[in-house]
Amino acid sequence: MSGQWGKKVKYSIFGESHGRGIGITIDGLPPGIKLDMDFINGEMQRRAPGRDEFSTKRKEGDKVEILSGYFNGYTTGAPLCGVIFNENQNSKDYDKLKNLARPGHADFTGKVKYSGFNDYRGGGHFSGRITAPLVFAGAVAKQILFDKGIVIGSHILSIGNVFDSYFDGVNLKIQTLADVLRKDFPVLDDLKGKEMKNIILKAKEETDSVGGIIEGSILNLPCGLGEPFFDSLESNLAQLLFSVPAVKGVEFGMGFEITKIRGSKANDVPFVYEEKVLTKTNNNGGINGGISNGMPVIFRVAMKPTPSIAKTQNTIDMATGENSEISVIGRHDPCIVLRALPVIEACAAMSILDFI
Amino acid sequence: MSGQWGKKVKYSIFGESHGRGIGITIDGLPPGIKLDMDFINGEMQRRAPGRDEFSTKRKEGDKVEILSGYFNGYTTGAPLCGVIFNENQNSKDYDKLKNLARPGHADFTGKVKYSGFNDYRGGGHFSGRITAPLVFAGAVAKQILFDKGIVIGSHILSIGNVFDSYFDGVNLKIQTLADVLRKDFPVLDDLKGKEMKNIILKAKEETDSVGGIIEGSILNLPCGLGEPFFDSLESNLAQLLFSVPAVKGVEFGMGFEITKIRGSKANDVPFVYEEKVLTKTNNNGGINGGISNGMPVIFRVAMKPTPSIAKTQNTIDMATGENSEISVIGRHDPCIVLRALPVIEACAAMSILDFI
């Protein structure tokens, strides 16, 4: 397993969804940061299920308890360990599934890799629940970055075939990010949002699931962040994003679309304006040669539809080695994209903090 | 700068395109590997420019000299350092450009980051030439993997708007990869290849450039490779791919397209066949929960059009801080996708070697 990540600030994540606790140690935070626990808990809530009709009815407490590194309201500079003690886990839901490989999940690969000793309950360490400590760490990182004027935000770009408007990579304002954050269903165009919700509900009725694309942004990044060759801004952030379960694609700026146009059109021409260097377009998503250029960093993340569905599927029985069938009864999300927004933002925050 | 990468096998890359030499140290290779220098030089040739009408007329020698870690035909187990001594560099080409920021390049971001001390000639450390040592390291990695039956291959999926056929993620054979490797223009459908070449030549005539998508594949990977959470197979490989200059997107399996279908369609259903576990489809690109499942690993990389074009563009003069114009005279590639194939494959080889 590799629960460790980071260079300047180092993280160590642990926990299985049905173990005693799930958490993360953050090592390298500067001392004297005043943690806003309300903000942190708010971020945890964005991720937690059971809040609305679009996600699972499981209630996950998700209250973080800090075991160390925090004293009298401030970080001490020592490693900060935050733990979420697991409650509300129906292990019974998973007993029947013990030997059946849930398609799309890591059941089979995990069993092979861990010789059968992995905790299969609820996906064990592979569970989406592992993203909870990530959101905690991201919340801490966001506060530190916010104090430096750096703001991170995101919206749902698409659910299935329905697409929202894209972020304006040249003129994106903090206010836009703030506005979309306030919404229950964070999209720019609420009409599109309504269509998306219908798609999700329909999938839910049909005991199926849908996926979508999240578009993220980082504003006010100073120019010069990123360490070519191997630790470019894209490399660093993509590594984190692809750690999140269900992510199958990452792109920056125009992304895959940039391959279809000419160089003369793709290049972002720089110009000087009021002593600042800006670019007329932002097809490169704010990053040149792996280094930030001061323009908004724009990126997109493809999240596949939730693998766990009640609809019956073919599979294999890992104990007997024979073909079988499975119906994953339980309280599952028809779509995790909404809940993944703070997770994606957390990745961005952790990545930038590693460079600042 | 971060020229270091890797856990089991550690790489340290160095060099600027107009310095004395460019190279890489590979630390952690097992002793007793017989290096096939012909194969290695062949891979370097795939990358080198000046071979055909589609790439630049610059001739780069690209002969690798091994300074250490290699004795009597075998690796010794000590760090292996390969160096390419730079010849054929026209520094004059770059003197006029010294203060003008080439749009799309790291000139401006590099100048800010390195306080003006970076080697601006030919892009210095940001030059695409830094991929030469990467291909060397990839060639060494490929040999080791090949001895274990693991084969890596790729093709040009698209140039501009023209698309080749996709790899068959379920039935892809080594023979297919071998066949496409033999071609001067590695595509599956030669008619499409012809269209692509026309696009490139047209761009060249118009002193412009085009980009494209590379599709890569890894066959015969054992089941169980990858270390969730933070070092999943996708994370590890994406980090390397995004280090390559000009890469703006990475996806696995169906990639961004997987976000448009239902979970019941997206899931790869496993079944047992002659004691092996296969999946009926391969929308996940051979990776579940960050771990390989034995099916072909399929991924795609978006490469933006070459930024350096002779066509006049607006820019800024970094010395005076004023707007200006630039025409990047010199011997540039209208399209680097063809030359990037061994670079992309090298990333895949280095990534897998870090897990085996």
Next chain:
Amino acid sequence: MSGQWGKKVKYSIFGESHGRGIGITIDGLPPGIKLDMDFINGEMQRRAPGRDEFSTKRKEGDKVEILSGYFNGYTTGAPLCGVIFNENQNSKDYDKLKNLARPGHADFTGKVKYSGFNDYRGGGHFSGRITAPLVFAGAVAKQILFDKGIVIGSHILSIGNVFDSYFDGVNLKIQTLADVLRKDFPVLDDLKGKEMKNIILKAKEETDSVGGIIEGSILNLPCGLGEPFFDSLESNLAQLLFSVPAVKGVEFGMGFEITKIRGSKANDVPFVYEEKVLTKTNNNGGINGGISNGMPVIFRVAMKPTPSIAKTQNTIDMATGENSEISVIGRHDPCIVLRALPVIEACAAMSILDFI
């Protein structure tokens, strides 16, 4: 702070003596290891104070609770997090000391480094208590090594000016290590042990403290462990040993004494005996060129006398910047050497596990 260490198995330590909990995450353990919790708790007891007349009367529970990575009696392969929740901490003892720098401690350096935000209570993160999770990790490592036939043991070589016999670096047997482990005061020569105890009691009466040297050993190490240049067996183990508070010297084999003899005497001459390669002497402590040679690894660790003493000392008041006096009232150890034995052994176990 750097609470992270390790390459194959990665550790992340956290906790301050007066925070909610102190613990460690172990990432990279193979799945399927059956943890012997009795053995683990036994090791924790060796370290815990309050057991006898030689150490402090503080009672520290030191019961480890495992939050993750452990299921149905076996490691799962996922990160294993063990936490000791703090009880029995008299914060009042430390209030008066808040601004007075305890000589020999990290109070002043810590205050400077952490801008005053460090948790000063009981030494905060600098407390010797941080060695408790280390002993836990060491206990887990020892089990894994023991299953491979590798045994780690130690004894008190000296307290003040009184010296025990040295380990026989050529003929040291597992039985010797087992015998000494069983003793309340682990020395080879019990008469010397009696003298040592008197020294400790005398220091206690005089509200002072004493230090000593621990001699450690690793038996049955296979030949070939260690990674020159930078990760030699000595480098790796010394890095861990010097992390332990109060350690001021580390030596291998004859150590500093080897500098006084001729090369012809220092060299360990190899010979073949029953198909095994042994050496006639073992002045190098089982390590040549940074790599184990199969002979017992012998090393020594110098531990300075406990800094916290009730005897009045001069110091500075960190709030006013003026000279002052301090008398560190509280329940302190007159000598920590006895309690440090499992900590030193833990370092050895963690180090070897990183190579196996």
Next chain:
Amino acid sequence: MSGQWGKKVKYSIFGESHGRGIGITIDGLPPGIKLDMDFINGEMQRRAPGRDEFSTKRKEGDKVEILSGYFNGYTTGAPLCGVIFNENQNSKDYDKLKNLARPGHADFTGKVKYSGFNDYRGGGHFSGRITAPLVFAGAVAKQILFDKGIVIGSHILSIGNVFDSYFDGVNLKIQTLADVLRKDFPVLDDLKGKEMKNIILKAKEETDSVGGIIEGSILNLPCGLGEPFFDSLESNLAQLLFSVPAVKGVEFGMGFEITKIRGSKANDVPFVYEEKVLTKTNNNGGINGGISNGMPVIFRVAMKPTPSIAKTQNTIDMATGENSEISVIGRHDPCIVLRALPVIEACAAMSILDFI
């Protein structure tokens, strides 16, 4: 092999004594450092053999060629690679030794570890020559530290049983370090120096060797450097020191002697003097709780006598597995301590640079 080390500045060392070249890549240097090549070559000369009657008659050129990261007299911020191309290597000297394990060397352990593929010539990667690139890196580090007022120096504390005076840990001045650096035989007490030279010459006549202790010092270190728990100043520096071939012990401050005195005597009492915090004594060698306290850092390194001696010794033939004899003819040092001074200083410089 582990040729990589460092966090802020990362090093990657390569080379065998009889390969084409030996070198090091330094990754993370700030841009704009003006390298003083005369100073660097001077440091290389301190290490090189053949200069005087006390060391071997082998002449090693040791001229460093910089391949990258250096342009127009300044570091560019890109990885800096320095290579020493090997000349003057008598491979013939080593052919006869191919299968005979030289006692005290890594011949046997290396053969086992590298399955016989290691470069046996002159010790291959285990050769003391690997310290040449280390001195180069140390020279670069020293310049950067010197610009910040930090000075590193050392002297020979002992050869065999003859001891020089010790550094005054409280009052040590830069002038003292400068004075001792200027000497051909760097000791504080020249009479003792004379005795030491006699010891070395006698050993040489008797085709034997001697070892000694080096005492090093770091002046003007700011308070607060070091990262407890695992990356304390002692841990970091000791890890580097123990990487150097022939090092068998490392101690700080009073070192092993501190174990013999009472806590009331060992503690360094702080006091305020002209707004600076000093300590009356410096038994802890300038480090408390793993963090620098501003007082001189004092440490000692035990170097064993050179293993390679012409005097006949028993050994084993690694090809036949039988006992045999060996006489290591060749040009060997009767004592490497003098040449090791810049190597030890290099370790100190690299270590401090990793914290600043």
